[in-house]
Amino acid sequence: TDKYAVLGNPIEHSMSPLLHEFFAEKTSQDLTYGRILVETGTFEKTVRDFFKSGGRGCNVTVPCKLDAYKLADSLSDYAKAAGAVNTLKVMEDGSIYGDNTDGRGLVYDLKRLSCPLAGARILIIGAGGAAKGIMLPIINEDPKEIVIANRTVSKAQALASVYPQKVKGCGFDELEGSFDLIINASSSSLSGDVPPVKDEIIAGAKAVYDLMYSKTAKTAFTEKALSLNVQNVNDGFGMLIGQAILSFELWRGVKPDFDTAIKKFRPC
Numbered sequence: 001t002d003k004y005a006v007l008g009n010p011i012e013h014s015m016s017p018l019l020h021e022f023f024a025e026k027t028s029q030d031l032t033y034g035r036i037l038v039e040t041g042t043f044e045k046t047v048r049d050f051f052k053s054g055g056r057g058c059n060v061t062v063p064c065k066l067d068a069y070k071l072a073d074s075l076s077d078y079a080k081a082a083g084a085v086n087t088l089k090v091m092e093d094g095s096i097y098g099d100n101t102d103g104r105g106l107v108y109d110l111k112r113l114s115c116p117l118a119g120a121r122i123l124i125i126g127a128g129g130a131a132k133g134i135m136l137p138i139i140n141e142d143p144k145e146i147v148i149a150n151r152t153v154s155k156a157q158a159l160a161s162v163y164p165q166k167v168k169g170c171g172f173d174e175l176e177g178s179f180d181l182i183i184n185a186s187s188s189s190l191s192g193d194v195p196p197v198k199d200e201i202i203a204g205a206k207a208v209y210d211l212m213y214s215k216t217a218k219t220a221f222t223e224k225a226l227s228l229n230v231q232n233v234n235d236g237f238g239m240l241i242g243q244a245i246l247s248f249e250l251w252r253g254v255k256p257d258f259d260t261a262i263k264k265f266r267p268c
């Protein structure tokens with residue numbers, strides 16, 4: 001039986017074991033998937049011990065994604081662009097490969113939900129790790145323009161400058177025009193806050209997506225968008241499923257079905 005796990009801190013509430021055990025059952029893969037708490041400063045030792053004891057791969061969550069990026073012997077283009085790794089795999093030769101499936105999981109979910117991408121004008125709120133992690137897969141969908149708005153304007157500009165043809169960075173006050181899609185990649189919803197985007201900007205969007213998810217499918221930002229009558233409003237639960245499916249596929253070479261998983265874990 002092959003061993004997998006998710007590593008992070010805190011870790012007890014991670015849904016990853018439930019998702020991957022469900023995928024394994026549905027695709028007839030013989031594996032176990034556990035949770036490993038990583039104490040501060042012990043990521044490298046914890047991963048190497050896990051792989052020595054038969055671990056074939058792992059997911060990595062907050063606050064260890066940068067440590068995983070540094071530990072990997074080789075990286076996917078997505079991991080390089082994100083500067084972070086959420087999936088490690090032990091290769092045939094024993095080397096460790098790092099990927100980041102978060103952004104592709106998001107794009108899969110955006111397509112499923114009929115959110116505008118190709119040719120769209122997209123607003124990304126936030127310029128931290130989460131925003132950086134989704135840039136390349138979104139740009140690969142060929143939007144018309146991406147605007148990154150952030151409280152700390154210099155961070156929005158720095159992230160935008162990596163993709164100068166398509167992406168602009170600014171502060172919330174400078175936002176103008178209408179957006180087809182607004183993605184909240186800030187951590188505002190964690191504290192129940194709504195980022196200071198003008199109501200008219202939110203109300204003008206065809207679709208709104210918050211990378212955060214909750215059991216009730218509501219976040220401070222999705223509630224705000226619904227109150228402004230935006231039609232296509234979603235939390236990030238599908239992104240969670242999407243990134244997990246892509247990790248599973250990288251490890252096992254078989255792709256679990258997205259709709260079956262969504263029906264099981266988000267039945268409403």
Ligand code: ATR
Nearest residue numbers: 126127128129130131151152155186187188193195
């Ligand atoms: P993550 O990995 O979740 O992206 P991060 O790298 O700490 O975490 O980045 C958090 C992002 O959310 C930042 O863009 C932050 O804005 P600042 O760069 O100005 O700090 C943004 N953020 C957090 N709380 C926010 C709030 N209440 N309103 C608006 N933006 C917020």
